[in-house]
Amino acid sequence: MNSEKLYLEKARKLEGKTIEEALPNLIINYPDNRRITKSVFANYIEQDYFKLDLNSYSRPDFEDVSMELKTTGIHYINSRNIYNAKERLVLTMINYSDVIKNKLWTDNIHLKKINKILFIIYLYEKSPVKFEEFQIVHTFKWEPSKKYSDLIQRDYSIIRNKIIHGQIISERDTDFLGNCPKHGGGYNKLHPSLSKSGALAKHPKLQFAERRAFCIKQRAFDQIIADSLDRPLRREKGSIGLLREDYPNFK
Secondary structure (H helix, E strand, C coil): CCHHHHHHHHHHCCCCCEHHHHCCCCCCCCCCCHHHHHHHHHHHHHHHHCCCCCCCCCCCCEHHHCEEEEEEEEEEECCCCEEEECCCEEEEECCHHHHHHCCCHHHCCCCHHHHCEEEEEEECCCCCCCHHHCEEEEEEEECCCHHHHHHHHHHHHHHHHHHHCCCCCCHHHCCCEEEEECCCCCCCCCCHHHCCHHHEECCCCCCCEECEEEEECHHHHHHHHHHHHCCCCEEECCEEEECHHHCCCCC
């Protein structure tokens, strides 16, 4: 059995389990701070379950099979009785110079690693439920089909064109591949030069640019999850998502 199949099988063993069930000997040690929920949960999966080194490099997490690992949450919309993506899916930091240099998204060194992603989907719940009690409800490998690759390229071209012309990019510009702020705050939209240094990124056309990341937009990611389950997206009172029974390993 090759490494990729082993990783996928190991991921599937998480379905229906919580972190404390999957890692019964894990020593839980983190600050009681809900703002770090996502990073804490991801660290459990990456470092403790898959034994990966935590890094922010442009290389994929599973280097031997060129596969990225992403953990992300769904949440329950009580008024609609559906589950949908809790937030946009952040992919990788935007390097403005690399975007200008590469016309195709598949040639962008930071984006090309999303050609193959192993997704770990968990049910996000509010306090007092703890990070290690979040249930993992679905895992799947995603490789962009031609349809999705074309959608990414269309949006990448829109973003790239604005960068080339020295225009400010916005998540409102696109439908599938978005771009979002990626800093701890301190960006001054009216006077960028007064922004905190951590909120700024190098830009070949502008003196100052906001530090931003590529992302898959929330509702676009709902469609990706639905496709992986071979289920149609449900539409309830203006919201879209999936039902509990659409997830075969949701306990």
